[in-house]
Amino acid sequence: MSSMENSTEASELRLLGLADAPELQAPLCIIFTFISLITLTGNLGMITLILLDSRLHTPMYFLLSNLFLVDCVYSSAVTPKGMARLLTGDKVISYGGCVAQLFFFVAFASVDCLLLATMACGRHATVRKPLHHASTVTPSVGVPMVVACYVWGFAESAIHTRFTFCLSFCHSNVVHHFFCDIPPILALSCSDIYVNEMVLFILAAFNVFFALMVIVSSYLFILFAILRMHSVQGRRKAFSTCSSHLTAVTIFYGTVIFMYLQPSSSHSMDTDQMASVFYTIIIPMLNPLVYSLRNKEVSNAFRRAIEKMKLLCST
Incomplete structure (x- = not known):
């Protein structure tokens, strides 16, 4: 099947990207398998540690555990199929599989975006009133915020998925990407994609700039609070508290802005793939370390x- 009359007749798509040279497929498969193992071990290990240690049962670590969970899911929506393709050379993905992959990837990536903004508010409360943090950021506040992130993420993904797969596709069934993402799917359409591009830009811009506005505002208040501190040790502790979150925010939002907030005419498939590898595979691995x-x-x-495990093993 080399062409498609419309999206409803499509039965399969062919995913390209990452490595078409046979000699690179095995090394890349080994590298991505190693990264995936680190990602799963790191994120699930952090979730387990937070669940098992009662001292980490705080709203901030509740937000962090959700971030680790979301990283696991949206990375797992992409990497297993990519590794299987590198291992077997089978580049075919079913139409339904492509729809599901795009839906879950966009949903959890959007949730990730909003969770980072929610965590910035928590950092602000921690630095501004460290002694009253537990009474300010309570579960009754944190849980609804996290639920709202999930609701918005899935609603946004449903909109994108609906708008993307209601198009007519007649150029080709070859997706010049290593997974089903919105820009490379739109490139296959022979329909007018102006509305789709506007929907993508508006929702992505809302996600990114709303979240960044919350983050920047929170960190401005944090900076003012730090500058008012008289203790040098207190300032260092405050900066240390925020540095990990700022690192994660910079890496994540930088690649998302590069990928989704540029005109379609400016998209380079090779460059887009490198950016996509970064935020789908590398960032979920780095977050537990950061x-x-x-x-x-x-x-x-x-x-x-570790001490509890040693005690259990010695008894």
């Missing part, structure tokens, strides 16, 4: 977990 390496509470919780 949030744990300089976090004394996590380090102490990990040490307590």
Whole structure:
């Protein structure tokens, strides 16, 4: 099947990208398998640590555990099929599989975007009133915010999926990407995609700029609060508290803006694929490291977990 009359007649698509050269497929498969194992171990390990240690049962770590869960899911929506394609050389994905992959990837990536903004508000409350943080950021506040992130993410994904797959496709069934994402799917359409591009731009811009506005506002208040601190140690602790989140925000939003907030005429398939690899595979692997390496509470919780395991093994 080399062409499609419309989306309803499509039975399969062919995914390209990453490596068409046979000699690169095996090394890339090994690399991505290794990264996926680190991603799953790191994110699920952090979730388990948060669940098992009662000292980490706080609203901020509740937000973090959701971030780790979302990273696992949206990375897993993309990487297994990509690794299987590198391993077997089978580039075909069913039409239904492509719809599902796009839906779940967009949904959880959107949730990730909003969770980072929600966490910025939590950081602000922590730095501004450290002694009253537990009474300010309570579960009655945190849980509805997280639920709202999921509701918006899935609603946005449903809109994108509906608008994308109601188009007519007649150029080809070859997707010049390593997974089903919106820009490369739109490139296959022979319909007028102006409305789709506007919907993509408006929703992505709302996600990104609303979230960034919340983050920048929160960190401006944080900066003012830090500058008012008289203790040098207090300032260092505040900066340390925020540095991991700022690192994650910079990496994630930088690649998302590059990928989705540029005109279709400016898209380069090779460049887009490199950006996509970064935020679908690399960022989910880095987040557990970013949030744990300089976090004394996590380090102490990990040490307590090791000590408990040693006690269990010795009895």
